[in-house]
Amino acid sequence: MAEGQERFDEYNGFTIRVLAIAEYSPHPPNIPFGYTGYVARPGADARYASAQRVSFAHPIADLLTAEAAEQAGFAEGRSIIDGMHPDGLNTEGL
Template identity: 40%
Template sequence: MWDKIEHNGQEVWVLPVTAYGPPVPETLWHYIGYVCRHGADAHLAGQSRRFQQLVATFHSEEEAREAGYEEGRRLADQTDAATA
């Protein structure tokens, strides 16, 4: 499921995804996500910044989610710096 945090007035959405098919005891994870302003329609071009990590793997769903949040916060900070 998608999870969301708020950072510097923006929403950071992250979805951990399994690296190689259905979950098994040693499942590795990736993540996909996007950053947008509150109330934005993330499906419209220019309303969100999408990101993903499909090369590095994480050893748990939570580890992938936290890595995604970290990347999303970094992008949100870059967006704030660019508009300041």
């Protein structure tokens, strides 16, 4: 992962976007991470139209690496797509 770059993945006809966020920036080694992301249909202009995406975040920086934050973000995105998100987030209407 390149520091500060969002990552994309395709899953079951949706795009998942995740950005790992360090607790402090610039930061020394061993600073924990959180993440933010969204689920959208491929090609949707999700930057401006919130109706075209489902946003999610883990703002508490308790993940030990950027890679761990990305993996957790992609898992959360897949749970939204699969309709299994604990907070009831889903892709209905996208």
